[in-house]
Amino acid sequence: MTPIILPAVRKIIHIDMDAFYASVEQRDYPEYRGKPLVVGGLPEGRGGVVATASYEARKFGIRSAMPSKQALQLCPHALFVRPRFDVYKEVSQHIREIFKRYTDLIEPLSLDEAYLDVTQDKQNIGSALEIAKLIKQAIKEELNLTASAGVSVNKFVAKIASDMDKPDGLKFIGPSSIEVFMETLPVEKFHGVGKVTAQKMMKMGLYTGADLKKLREDELVKYFGKVGRFYYQIVRGIDDRPVQPSRETKSVGAEDTFARDLLTFEEMMNELERISMLVYERLERKKLRGRTITLKIKYSNFKQITRSLSLPEPVGEASMIIDTVEKLLTEAFAEGKPVRLLGVSLSNFHEQTVQKNPPGIAGQLSLF
Numbered sequence: 001m002t003p004i005i006l007p008a009v010r011k012i013i014h015i016d017m018d019a020f021y022a023s024v025e026q027r028d029y030p031e032y033r034g035k036p037l038v039v040g041g042l043p044e045g046r047g048g049v050v051a052t053a054s055y056e057a058r059k060f061g062i063r064s065a066m067p068s069k070q071a072l073q074l075c076p077h078a079l080f081v082r083p084r085f086d087v088y089k090e091v092s093q094h095i096r097e098i099f100k101r102y103t104d105l106i107e108p109l110s111l112d113e114a115y116l117d118v119t120q121d122k123q124n125i126g127s128a129l130e131i132a133k134l135i136k137q138a139i140k141e142e143l144n145l146t147a148s149a150g151v152s153v154n155k156f157v158a159k160i161a162s163d164m165d166k167p168d169g170l171k172f173i174g175p176s177s178i179e180v181f182m183e184t185l186p187v188e189k190f191h192g193v194g195k196v197t198a199q200k201m202m203k204m205g206l207y208t209g210a211d212l213k214k215l216r217e218d219e220l221v222k223y224f225g226k227v228g229r230f231y232y233q234i235v236r237g238i239d240d241r242p243v244q245p246s247r248e249t250k251s252v253g254a255e256d257t258f259a260r261d262l263l264t265f266e267e268m269m270n271e272l273e274r275i276s277m278l279v280y281e282r283l284e285r286k287k288l289r290g291r292t293i294t295l296k297i298k299y300s301n302f303k304q305i306t307r308s309l310s311l312p313e314p315v316g317e318a319s320m321i322i323d324t325v326e327k328l329l330t331e332a333f334a335e336g337k338p339v340r341l342l343g344v345s346l347s348n349f350h351e352q353t354v355q356k357n358p359p360g361i362a363g364q365l366s367l368f
């Protein structure tokens with residue numbers, strides 16, 4: 001008899017600490033509790049940015065990555081404190097210890113966020129939802145902090161789910177409800193779809209997963225580039241990306257091959273702006289800040305060149321990528337040579353970002 005092979009359904013948990021830095025500060029300093037608190041750059045300093053705002057501060061519209069000056073305008077009585085990364089790192093290690101009681105398949109995304117694969121858990125609990133509950137409970141009891149958890153069969157849905165009931169949330173989206181869930185999801189909630197792409201989608205009349213689902217794979221690729229293939233799969237609830245316990249990112253990039261060769265500088269810059277935005281979105285997602293920008297050009301005769309430029313500071317804005325790419329293209333542009341592919345990548349990440357655990361700290365640090 002042929003054995004019946006069941007589809008491998010994975011059990012994935014995404015854990016995300018609630019207002020992490022701010023919650024740690026409110027935990028350690030009772031005078032901050034119940035108050036609008038901003039952890040990050042101070043508003044009187046130059047270029048200070050909000051790293052994390054407490055929930056009380058968010059009520060005033062204060063958000064991460066917002067200039068601290070703007071945060072102060074939104075809420076003049078907000079308290080501003082500098083981050084204590086050594087403390088956050090310690091807490092993060094403790095959280096990891098808690099995860100390790102259940103699985104070794106842990107992929108940290110930053111100090112306060114991780115994917116866990118608990119398809120096989122160390123304690124034979126079997127239920128991912130139950131494990132998520134136990135983890136949340138341990139974080140509360142041992143660290144006096146709250147986390148939100150999303151539980152599903154893949155990373156994409158687990159991550160969206162963890163954000164749905166915040167703070168102190170626990171959301172389970174099982175295999176039978178994934179399709180409906182994805183169909184009703186607004187495009188701007190798709191993580192990986194940045195603001196620019198979301199706006200482009202909405203201009204095209206694509207508001208939800210169901211709208212995206214009406215498009216064929218080649219159409220999605222035509223409109224959005226390679227990532228279109230990912231959208232095609234994800235609206236059908238398919239995401240096979242494994243939970244990767246150690247990630248060492250050396251470079252992050254995107255490239256596109258064009259259906260028709262490009263000839264003018266303007267055409268190329270148009271495409272490069274879009275590709276640069278995509279790279280920026282990927283960097284944001286990985287919380288990475290790189291210093292070296294590389295432009296790749298492949299001509300219609302398949303000859304390829306790359307040009308790189310290293311900036312004194314890690315890239316913190318999409319416009320920095322676009323400006324640098326424009327410089328590189330100005331130098332490399334050759335009149336009358338048709339171009340079939342353009343690519344942009346970032347490398348030379350802050351040394352702390354390339355260390356294995358926890359990645360992302362430099363991304364946060366460079367906010368200041």
Ligand SMILES: [Mg+2]
Pocket residue numbers: 016017018019020112113
């Ligand atoms: Mg968080």
